[in-house]
Amino acid sequence: MSEPVPPGGTPKSATPKSATPKSATPPSETQSRRASIGARRSPAAEAAILDAARSLLAEKGYAGFSIDEVARRAGAGKPTIYRWWPSKADLFIAVYSADKAAAIVVPDTGALATDLAAYTTELWRFWRETPSGVAFRALLAEAQASEQAMAALRDKFLPLRLADLACVFTRAADRGEIAPADADDLLQLYIGFHWVHLLTGRIGEDAASIERMARLIVRAGRPDTAAPPTR
Amino acid sequence: MSEPVPPGGTPKSATPKSATPKSATPPSETQSRRASIGARRSPAAEAAILDAARSLLAEKGYAGFSIDEVARRAGAGKPTIYRWWPSKADLFIAVYSADKAAAIVVPDTGALATDLAAYTTELWRFWRETPSGVAFRALLAEAQASEQAMAALRDKFLPLRLADLACVFTRAADRGEIAPADADDLLQLYIGFHWVHLLTGRIGEDAASIERMARLIVRAGRPDTAAPPTR
DNA sequence: TCGTTACGAAACGAACCGTTTCGTTTGTTG
């Protein structure tokens, strides 16, 4: 869905015929126009479009993310965009996927609490300072209006993105810090913490809050505390 | 969304399709027209607009929530809508606020874990079965594109809506189940749990998951376990 | 060489937003 569409359409053999002698369209200044490079996809056009989309998203958020504006900035035609990305969402997802490479380093400090605090600090900074943060928020928003986007988010995007954090919890379980059975639930709780802050615009560097939350998570997972009134 | 793009152009079917003679729209049946009742606001119009907005939101989500369509369904003029709700967002919030009355009963079972589980079950049912769930998701989405909506969500909407849950945690602190200092953070964790499930479309009745999460929250707040290796 | 394909420019239709004009209806005020 997010991949460019291979052009395999029906060859229409009808010659344009050009009954209308349009003439004109003077090629006066062929200066900066990025002409076709022939019967193949232009890497220059693709790169220009992706770059324009990324910077536009970073500057104006999803609200200002219009195909027309992307085309203007990229010096590309809208048909060129729609040829390779059938919808606005496709282009949007492509941008995020391309950025995902520059991901986040998963900390390994030897203790869950410090791992979590470090990860959160880094993630929030990433969300604040890169187009990806904006893009992710937009993706969450988009998913609320499109069942398709929702499914993609839930089934493809999240599991992939959460793999890093999952292994932080796995290591903690191996160290005996938390009960292995709780690892998944604790991960979910921590994700929720991130999302609430992201979606309400509170992803500043509130170190105290981050640390408190990390300690709560650790405490919730402590296996030895399960003794007394667990029924 | 659209189909894969046939890049070579399609056999254009030579369609002069439009040319719709607009005329029509015969007011022939003057029956149902809701005339002015004079120099005062018409309760009938207000109710019709709110009802139309609510049902439209429930049916099509925020994507299909257009002022034009609301006006059509309500048999109202757009100026009437804009006279009383200056923007689309205002009408939208009005719908949610009106529904908020039929809110959720805050459980008081005597134990935090069971309170939380009961509350979650009820809240998710509410989100699933009323337009409000759709509306809240849409509000979250809207906030990602509009700083204004974000501020309203963070500063006005949430504190109000969270008051119920807060008192569940307060009662638990009074009973000594959790450390009073942790109440706010635990509440945040629990909210995050709700949001993640709402935003990823997983608000079915997963009783087991709900209960596990409630127990984790309680354990995270246990005051007596607050001891050692915080380093 | 000649057909195929990609390119950008431009225009188009549809949808929606928010506004304005218009004629009508009905309370309120003098």
Place this chain on the structure above:
DNA sequence: CAACAAACGAAACGGTTCGTTTCGTAACGA
């Protein structure tokens, strides 16, 4: 009772965006 004020619905307008189509041009490939 008459004049005014205010609300009503219909309709249209300007602006924006999406996604499509047409058109002329340019390079690859057989």
